[in-house]
Amino acid sequence: MAFPRDTTLADAGEFGLITEMTKxxxxxxxxxxxxGDDAALLRITQGHVVVSSDMMVEGRHFRRDWAEASHIGHRAAGQNLADIAAMGGIAHSMTLGLAAPADLPAEWAVDFAEGFAAECALVGASVVGGDITSADQIVISVTAIGAVTQAPILRSGAEPGDVLALCGRQGWAAAGLAILKRGFRSPRVLVDAYRRPQPPYAAGPEAAKAGASAMIDVSDGLLAEAAHIAAASEVTVDVRTAALTVPEELNAVASATGADPLGFVLGGGDDHALLAAFPPEVELPEGWTVIGEVQESGEAPVTVDGEVYGGATGWTHF
Amino acid sequence: MAFPRDTTLADAGEFGLITEMTKxxxxxxxxxxxxGDDAALLRITQGHVVVSSDMMVEGRHFRRDWAEASHIGHRAAGQNLADIAAMGGIAHSMTLGLAAPADLPAEWAVDFAEGFAAECALVGASVVGGDITSADQIVISVTAIGAVTQAPILRSGAEPGDVLALCGRQGWAAAGLAILKRGFRSPRVLVDAYRRPQPPYAAGPEAAKAGASAMIDVSDGLLAEAAHIAAASEVTVDVRTAALTVPEELNAVASATGADPLGFVLGGGDDHALLAAFPPEVELPEGWTVIGEVQESGEAPVTVDGEVYGGATGWTHF
Structure with a gap:
């Protein structure tokens, strides 16, 4: 351990913490x-620069009794890396802000930093700077900076007739969260999916190269994100439930909790799957599954099996 | 007003707020x-990219009863723009994160955003993205991205024999804060200096062009920042008090509060003045004043009039 067990952030001090975290x-x-200086300095030699920032708040986006510090670090990095992937880019540089109570164990901050950096390493991104300060509640703030070397994929390019496709797990994290909320810890595979999502980072640039017309990452819920594509592209997006994969464990959880297993898949967030539209003639890259269709703008931005959906479409921030 | 008087963040909702703020x-x-998309996309045509991130926490870095929302926006932008200036760069793009209680007046967030953008406009920077979410306490998170078109100026380049020079107000904001802490509101010029600092943004690139050997912005205290240059450059920095300007109002405040007026200048932060070392042969650009000298590494990183200083050198984060 970098610090003795009972060391707090206040004991370690700003510069002691920064030293251990930046290792x-x-x-x-x-x-x-x-x-270590006023700002980081980057040499950008190719492509356009993509930038995305997010915040994570303790008690709202994570709980320390539900996941280890390193897992929370993985998630904090992952949700921003996924935003860059959803533009068709690859993140190369990250900043990390940590506001936290002075009595937080310093080891928590170091373990968090280690998990954060490990997730960044999956795409080759460096943690180039950040800030640390005291607050009543842990608030994590992340900015990801990346490069797009071909045309970026926006939310607004979907056209009627395009197929809607998904890459990555969807609904697993939401089911894991439901399990944790009830005080359970298994099925482990779902709890782990919540604790440490596995966004398909490489699939973003691959989809861009293949010719995707629109793309988004599923942070807040599949239908909510589909609605963002629909609104930006002025189309309707129809999701076909028969095409969605519901893993066995998720059916078991739904059955035990009296929930609709499809509810996790349609309304759940936090897996950071990628959702994209492709022109019908495009051969989808590996890992992508067609789950619906882009249609002319109609009575609702999103339909499920052709009908307006009555369930929860995603997470609300207030 | 963008929202009726009693509208809260929860009433306005994430997307309603974003719409009004981004106007x-x-x-x-x-x-x-x-x-509005997963990430912002920037065309960077020249120079290296400089990046800096900072957080500001209510009750710790600002109080809503001490400054208007727009002033807090100016400060939040200014402290990051100053970091870019201190590298010799100019910020072009900013991200803004706001975590806040659901019952915060929506108008506060909009006024904050307006002040933030107005400060960014001083250097031509655009607010390209961000995040908004709920938290128990207001936490503001900012990332500034800028360009450096000549060699960047680090903290580590100071050499014995260089002059130490300052550009911008120093000690004013600290005196203003001392006034507010005692429940007073005047002298207004000092309170305003705290509420809305005026960092000398253009002086950073000018100092870089003139040949500065090291530079830093004074966020936390003049001597504390001088010590950062000293540590990074492996030198001692001597500050000469006779060279420091103490405005009339600051003497009056010190006298009324029983404080040492020089204490504000030596230990105060928040003005975001620029502190730099220049080789002795360099003609200083306009606005810079010699306030000391860089010497061989000695018994202390920083001395005042040749002596080790016993007072507060700056602000501590925990």
């Missing part, structure tokens, strides 16, 4: 100046 | 995709 932050060759 | 965010020509 986990190897710097890629695009980084000319990493953490 | 204040004009987009510069480097912005190919601004707020």
């Amino acid at each position: 986990h932050f190897p710097q890629g060759k695009q980084v000319l100046v990493g953490p | 204040h965010f004009p987009q510069g020509k480097q912005v190919l995709v601004g707020p």
